[in-house]
Amino acid sequence: MAGGVAVVGGGAAGLATAIFAARRGLAVTVLDGARTLGAKILVSGGGRCNVTSARVGPEDFWQGRSPFVRRVLRSFTADEAVAFFRELGVTLHEEPGGKMFPDSNSARTVLKALLDEAARLGVTLATGERVLSAAPGFVLETSKGRVLAERVVLATGGLSLPKTGSDGGGYALARALGHSLVPTTPALAPLVLDGAFHKALSGVAHDVTIAVHVDGRKQVEVPGPLLWTHFGVSGPAPLDASRFWHRARLDGREAALFVNLLPPHDFEAVERWLLEAPRPATLAKTLAQRLPASVASAVPESLGIDPAGTLGQLKRDARRSLVHALTAWPLPVRDSRGYGFAEVTSGGVPQGEIDPATMQSRIAPGLYCVGEILDVDGRIGGFNFQWAWSTAFVAARALAASA
Numbered sequence: 001m002a003g004g005v006a007v008v009g010g011g012a013a014g015l016a017t018a019i020f021a022a023r024r025g026l027a028v029t030v031l032d033g034a035r036t037l038g039a040k041i042l043v044s045g046g047g048r049c050n051v052t053s054a055r056v057g058p059e060d061f062w063q064g065r066s067p068f069v070r071r072v073l074r075s076f077t078a079d080e081a082v083a084f085f086r087e088l089g090v091t092l093h094e095e096p097g098g099k100m101f102p103d104s105n106s107a108r109t110v111l112k113a114l115l116d117e118a119a120r121l122g123v124t125l126a127t128g129e130r131v132l133s134a135a136p137g138f139v140l141e142t143s144k145g146r147v148l149a150e151r152v153v154l155a156t157g158g159l160s161l162p163k164t165g166s167d168g169g170g171y172a173l174a175r176a177l178g179h180s181l182v183p184t185t186p187a188l189a190p191l192v193l194d195g196a197f198h199k200a201l202s203g204v205a206h207d208v209t210i211a212v213h214v215d216g217r218k219q220v221e222v223p224g225p226l227l228w229t230h231f232g233v234s235g236p237a238p239l240d241a242s243r244f245w246h247r248a249r250l251d252g253r254e255a256a257l258f259v260n261l262l263p264p265h266d267f268e269a270v271e272r273w274l275l276e277a278p279r280p281a282t283l284a285k286t287l288a289q290r291l292p293a294s295v296a297s298a299v300p301e302s303l304g305i306d307p308a309g310t311l312g313q314l315k316r317d318a319r320r321s322l323v324h325a326l327t328a329w330p331l332p333v334r335d336s337r338g339y340g341f342a343e344v345t346s347g348g349v350p351q352g353e354i355d356p357a358t359m360q361s362r363i364a365p366g367l368y369c370v371g372e373i374l375d376v377d378g379r380i381g382g383f384n385f386q387w388a389w390s391t392a393f394v395a396a397r398a399l400a401a402s403a
């Protein structure tokens with residue numbers, strides 16, 4: 001395939017890059033180590049694939065309103081992603097929180113549409129062909145032989161869910177071509193807790209906000225549902241919080257997570273509520289107005305306060321400890337469940353080494369990086385796929401312009 005574009009990795013970002021580039025007349029070969037493509041698309045969004053979000057901005061990514069992220073997102077917006085999928089015959093609908101899902105409610109529809117379009121455009125899909133090494137030039141040694149390409153797009157993802165083929169192999173390729181790497185950690189990963197509090201509540205879900213404190217200072221507050229599980233906590237809020245816990249630990253800093261079980265109410269509002277509630281009412285019954293019954297009992301019990309006692313019996317110190325527990329419940333995080341359960345990877349190819357107008361490497365001309373391999377990770381809700389679509393579009397546009 002001398003002279004063509006080799007896309008390494010046929011996940012969301014690689015397939016989209018191949019489609020956008022082939023639509024502009026380029027000959028594209030996608031090389032992927034997996035025998036069948038799109039394993040991660042199929043498991044995404046609980047098998048329904050949260051393709052994008054109705055509203056996407058740099059603030060939805062954790063890199064602090066980065067101009068790099070802003071520029072890429074502007075080049076291919078969420079509306080354009082919706083239109084792209086409509087053209088492929090996949091209409092999307094909006095769900096709470098702005099999440100966009102296919103009307104079929106099946107990730108398979110999304111994958112099939114991408115594969116059909118790639119086939120229609122004559123994209124070569126070389127499956128079961130893992131790229132083992134890359135040398136400037138570009139000479140790619142693969143599990144099936146040698147591939148020479150004029151331009152290479154690295155779309156190898158990160159380390160999340162390595163059994164799908166995204167096992168970090170792309171980082172070695174980027175390094176071999178001269179790039180440095182921001183150290184990686186799991187992100188959007190369930191959290192493993194010490195103690196037993198969570199076990200009794202396993203299966204219970206409710207809305208919370210989680211404040212992440214690093215070295216004693218609040219760094220971020222993430223809202224959303226929390227699901228108590230036998231190992232700890234999962235659900236959107238813990239998943240979003242997990243990357244901050246990991247990044248702090250990586251930097252040797254102390255991370256502490258505090259859950260407000262009664263958002264948006266703060267300490268004063270919750271104390272006022274308890275003071276104004278009818279005195280003969282039991283604590284459990286009162287708390288159960290705003291919390292699942294099991295949580296309403298478990299929190300006072302954990303403090304040695306009888307949930308069957310009345311509000312009138314509650315002494316000032318006990319009331320204040322209870323309010324504190326309800327608004328800043330410390331999560332005893334031991335670890336996350338790691339890359340095997342993480343939805344994305346934080347870290348990767350540094351933003352500064354890539355031109356956001358083209359996704360071309362500033363280090364190795366002719367090399368492009370798209371999707372999760374980059375040091376960009378977004379919150380839960382369709383933002384990470386949008387990153388794949390946007391980076392793919394930018395890279396393909398630049399590949400065609402410089403052909």
Ligand SMILES: Cc1cc2nc3c(=O)[nH]c(=O)nc-3n(C[C@H](O)[C@H](O)[C@H](O)COP(=O)(O)OP(=O)(O)OC[C@H]3O[C@@H](n4cnc5c(N)ncnc54)[C@H](O)[C@@H]3O)c2cc1C
Pocket residue numbers: 008009010011012013014031032033034037038040041043044045046049050051052129130131132155156157158160161164165166167168169170341342343344370371372373381382383384385386388
């Ligand atoms: C369980 C789960 C649910 C998710 N749900 C959502 C969701 O609903 N919405 C959302 O926005 N995001 C979701 N995500 C995140 C989303 O899947 C990723 O952001 C996205 O898939 C990244 O796309 P990518 O193409 O960059 O990488 P990947 O999808 O990881 O694809 C990389 C591809 O490269 C191949 N590859 C790797 N190394 C090599 C090599 N050396 N040679 C050849 N091929 C190689 C792999 O086999 C793989 O096919 C979810 C992730 C997980 C794990």
